[in-house]
Amino acid sequence: MSAQALSPRVAVGGALALAVVAASAAGVIATPYDPVAVDLAARIEPPSAAHWLGTDQFGRDLLSRLMAGGHKSLLISLAAVLGALLAGVPLGVVAGYAGGWVDRAIGTVLDALMAFPSILVALGIMSVLGPSEGGVVLALALAYAPAVTRVARASALSSRRREFVDAARVLGMPAPAILLRHVLPHCVAPVGVLAASLLAAALLTESALSFLGVGVPPPAPTWGGMLAEGRPFIGLADWLTIFPGLAIALTLLAINLLGDALRDRLDPRMRAPR
Amino acid sequence: MIRYALQRLVLAVPTLLIAGLLVFLLIRLVPGDPALLLVGDLGDPAALEQARRDLGLDRPLPEQFLRWLGGVAGGDLGRSVTTGEPVLAMILERFPVSAQVVLAATLLAALVAIPAGTVAAWRQDGPFDHAAVGLAVLGLSVPSFWSGLLILILFGVTLGWLPTIGYVSPAEDLAANLAHIAMPVAALALTEVATLLRMTRAATLEVMRLDYVTHARAKGLSDAAVLSRHVFPNAFGPTLTVLGLILGHLLGGIVVLEKIFGLPGMGRLLVDAIFQRDYPVVQGCLLFIAFVYVGVNLLVDLLYPLFDPRVRP
Numbered sequence: 001m002s003a004q005a006l007s008p009r010v011a012v013g014g015a016l017a018l019a020v021v022a023a024s025a026a027g028v029i030a031t032p033y034d035p036v037a038v039d040l041a042a043r044i045e046p047p048s049a050a051h052w053l054g055t056d057q058f059g060r061d062l063l064s065r066l067m068a069g070g071h072k073s074l075l076i077s078l079a080a081v082l083g084a085l086l087a088g089v090p091l092g093v094v095a096g097y098a099g100g101w102v103d104r105a106i107g108t109v110l111d112a113l114m115a116f117p118s119i120l121v122a123l124g125i126m127s128v129l130g131p132s133e134g135g136v137v138l139a140l141a142l143a144y145a146p147a148v149t150r151v152a153r154a155s156a157l158s159s160r161r162r163e164f165v166d167a168a169r170v171l172g173m174p175a176p177a178i179l180l181r182h183v184l185p186h187c188v189a190p191v192g193v194l195a196a197s198l199l200a201a202a203l204l205t206e207s208a209l210s211f212l213g214v215g216v217p218p219p220a221p222t223w224g225g226m227l228a229e230g231r232p233f234i235g236l237a238d239w240l241t242i243f244p245g246l247a248i249a250l251t252l253l254a255i256n257l258l259g260d261a262l263r264d265r266l267d268p269r270m271r272a273p274r
Numbered sequence: 275m276i277r278y279a280l281q282r283l284v285l286a287v288p289t290l291l292i293a294g295l296l297v298f299l300l301i302r303l304v305p306g307d308p309a310l311l312l313v314g315d316l317g318d319p320a321a322l323e324q325a326r327r328d329l330g331l332d333r334p335l336p337e338q339f340l341r342w343l344g345g346v347a348g349g350d351l352g353r354s355v356t357t358g359e360p361v362l363a364m365i366l367e368r369f370p371v372s373a374q375v376v377l378a379a380t381l382l383a384a385l386v387a388i389p390a391g392t393v394a395a396w397r398q399d400g401p402f403d404h405a406a407v408g409l410a411v412l413g414l415s416v417p418s419f420w421s422g423l424l425i426l427i428l429f430g431v432t433l434g435w436l437p438t439i440g441y442v443s444p445a446e447d448l449a450a451n452l453a454h455i456a457m458p459v460a461a462l463a464l465t466e467v468a469t470l471l472r473m474t475r476a477a478t479l480e481v482m483r484l485d486y487v488t489h490a491r492a493k494g495l496s497d498a499a500v501l502s503r504h505v506f507p508n509a510f511g512p513t514l515t516v517l518g519l520i521l522g523h524l525l526g527g528i529v530v531l532e533k534i535f536g537l538p539g540m541g542r543l544l545v546d547a548i549f550q551r552d553y554p555v556v557q558g559c560l561l562f563i564a565f566v567y568v569g570v571n572l573l574v575d576l577l578y579p580l581f582d583p584r585v586r587p
Contacts, residue, residue, distance in 0.1 A: 112292030117522035118565060207419075
């Protein structure tokens, strides 16, 4: 991708990300209406001057609920990715650097975990934990940790054979110091690119879990939960379906655009040959 | 070739064993008495004790696992707590519904994405490439459950062309069956087109950079000949692998779409079982999906050498 093609992508992605973060941050401080306040006189109202995005079947203001739901979705996704990194990076780096039976043991368990599509790992864990915010974070972190481990392992494996690592070992540097100073820094780029795509995946899966009713428990607003609540009103109140989905899609678009830009910066193989 | 196939098969065994162990342990992590969970709510302590003995829960954990594994190997996934039906029978009854939607979506996605991705790479940075890449990012950002709902609003409710809920089996009435699955298939395919297009494009770009492609062009072969003879066959391998991995997304996406469109598939079975705390069914569904996923990716590994002679042993 040429430099000219890169900038509009970052501009659009950055502007969208800023808008989503700003609206969600504002949602923590104040929303136009109380996001969980029931107002039966104003049930299922289409978008108007009073309610910009309309109201749901309990008369709750959709814009307020979207703003309040945003920070929850974002924080859960961020925490889940952070958890996956904290579990996956050390495991992967140690596996790749140590090699031998340690690597084989970790690799076999990883392959088994990767045999489950990540949303099913999350569903399985949620079935045990029951719906809760912490549960979603834990389930998603566990679902994505294997992917992180795999990428960190591959990177550690390749830097293990490099001369500077040999040099450090010959000079008598202890293994933990070699890992920290020479192996870990080389994981940052590939793991960073993966983390961006995992953030999108985490947001998507959190929405799916909440949509299914096994994610964040109601009445706390979540984008996925709002979509599920709007499902029975399709044809009657389509704004209940359109706006929460739009919020998810625009957030994902922002993450994907910025993630792609990051990947092209960090991974020279993806650049055009000319 | 046979050695390669056997090698792959043997490699899948520990994966499936550990997958089985994880599923087995999952239910042991549930707070509370597994006998109560496995048998359902029993007020009678004697019956519960009996159930505990019947289920072997008084035995040590490794022995329990081996007994359970033996059952699984013989096709016994236990019985549903709510209906008492054998879990495997329940799964086999609903799996074809999910499989049909997933297969149709994969086929549709491949038919659109592979040619489009190849052409986009061939005309890199041209208008078609820009449009394809842009649409792919957009497609990746639209969750299949939202596109499913939008398609439902447009074709099901507003235009009234397609039935909005329910399912008819293809054996009963093929036309009605296709009408019922058209919307979930479209929603599922939309996201997968985006993933597959990006992968095909990247794989094609990688191949086009190679010297023999430059050579083929230099010796005056037409674009079509270079593409079909030199680029596509070599770019198809990675695409095929992605097709296998995509199945994971599809199996995940179908869970939500089955709820939206009221399809009686495996995803619905799993979600309903989670709500009813019907753990034998949850266990069975997870294990079954892992088997299917590993099986399909094994198949992809086995097919790979047919398309890419370089990995042929």
